[in-house]
Amino acid sequence: MTVAYGERTVLDRFTLDVDPGSWTAVIGPNGAGKTTLLRALAGTVDHRGRILIGGDAADDLSGRERARRMAVVPQHPVVPPGLRVFDYVLLGRSPHQGLRFSASDDDRQRTADVLERLHLTPFAHRAVDSLSGGERQRAVVARSLAQDARILALDEPTSFLDLGHQFEVLELLDTLREEHRLTVVSTLHDLSIVGQFADRIAVVDHGRLVAHGTPAEVLVPELIADHWNVDARTKVHADGSVTVAVQRRRPG
Numbered sequence: 001m002t003v004a005y006g007e008r009t010v011l012d013r014f015t016l017d018v019d020p021g022s023w024t025a026v027i028g029p030n031g032a033g034k035t036t037l038l039r040a041l042a043g044t045v046d047h048r049g050r051i052l053i054g055g056d057a058a059d060d061l062s063g064r065e066r067a068r069r070m071a072v073v074p075q076h077p078v079v080p081p082g083l084r085v086f087d088y089v090l091l092g093r094s095p096h097q098g099l100r101f102s103a104s105d106d107d108r109q110r111t112a113d114v115l116e117r118l119h120l121t122p123f124a125h126r127a128v129d130s131l132s133g134g135e136r137q138r139a140v141v142a143r144s145l146a147q148d149a150r151i152l153a154l155d156e157p158t159s160f161l162d163l164g165h166q167f168e169v170l171e172l173l174d175t176l177r178e179e180h181r182l183t184v185v186s187t188l189h190d191l192s193i194v195g196q197f198a199d200r201i202a203v204v205d206h207g208r209l210v211a212h213g214t215p216a217e218v219l220v221p222e223l224i225a226d227h228w229n230v231d232a233r234t235k236v237h238a239d240g241s242v243t244v245a246v247q248r249r250r251p252g
């Protein structure tokens with residue numbers, strides 16, 4: 001696909017295959033085009049080219065059908081002021097509801113289960129806009145899980161979370177991926193973490209796909225230096241995961 005904002009092309013003939021059941025992390029420096037990619041997947045920005053979901057052209061699906069197949073978590077979700085956490089997460093169920101959009105007992109139960117799994121039950125009656133950044137982020141992830149889509153596309157799902165909660169949310173996504181054979185596509189900024197969860201990594205820079213492969217193939221010091229301009233040491237573990245330590249570059 002190609003995406004332009006006005007005259008400016010920000011995704012340029014971008015092609016990416018995502019295997020069902022995989023976790024593909026899209027990484028790249030600020031402004032590379034990661035959020036634009038997820039917006040195109042969500043259908044909220046115009047693109048040229050094709051997006052195929054399980055072989056079907058996304059543009060041919062109704063909004064509801066698209067939402068039943070793919071839940072998209074934006075980098076900066078807009079939450080109506082005063083909306084309670086429970087009702088916000090319940091909105092994730094709307095693609096499954098009839099035309100009158102009335103929540104069933106089953107929808108409420110699914111919502112309560114997801115809140116429980118994300119330790120959000122004590123916050124169920126709080127307004128989303130009264131939560132801390134990290135609590136709010138968990139609520140946003142909860143809403144996407146309540147949507148029950150086989151594909152989860154998440155834009156920086158851990159950016160406001162402390163280290164413990166980052167691992168908790170990513171671990172939960174990984175568990176759900178295995179249990180329900182979900183396909184996860186996420187952007188993640190933290191190079192030290194990304195190679196421990198994703199099994200495929202796509203690197204975007206200046207709107208182009210510059211690398212795509214396993215963590216061990218992609219997360220190498222040369223590539224990290226080329227695209228992030230930092231010195232990194234990488235360690236490949238027996239299970240194929242990769243940890244990255246970034247070193248300070250001292251002047252002179």
Ligand SMILES: Nc1ncnc2c1ncn2[C@@H]1O[C@H](COP(=O)(O)OP(=O)(O)OP(=O)(O)O)[C@@H](O)[C@H]1O
Nearest residue numbers: 005006010028029030031032033034035036037075
């Ligand atoms: N609505 C818009 N109008 C014009 N330019 C835009 C718009 N949205 C994004 N851009 C530009 O497109 C480029 C890609 O933006 P995008 O948000 O996709 O980057 P990103 O890779 O998600 O960056 P970050 O890591 O900072 O989130 C940037 O240069 C950005 O300024």
Ligand SMILES: [Mg+2]
Nearest residue numbers: 034035036075
């Ligand atoms: Mg972004």
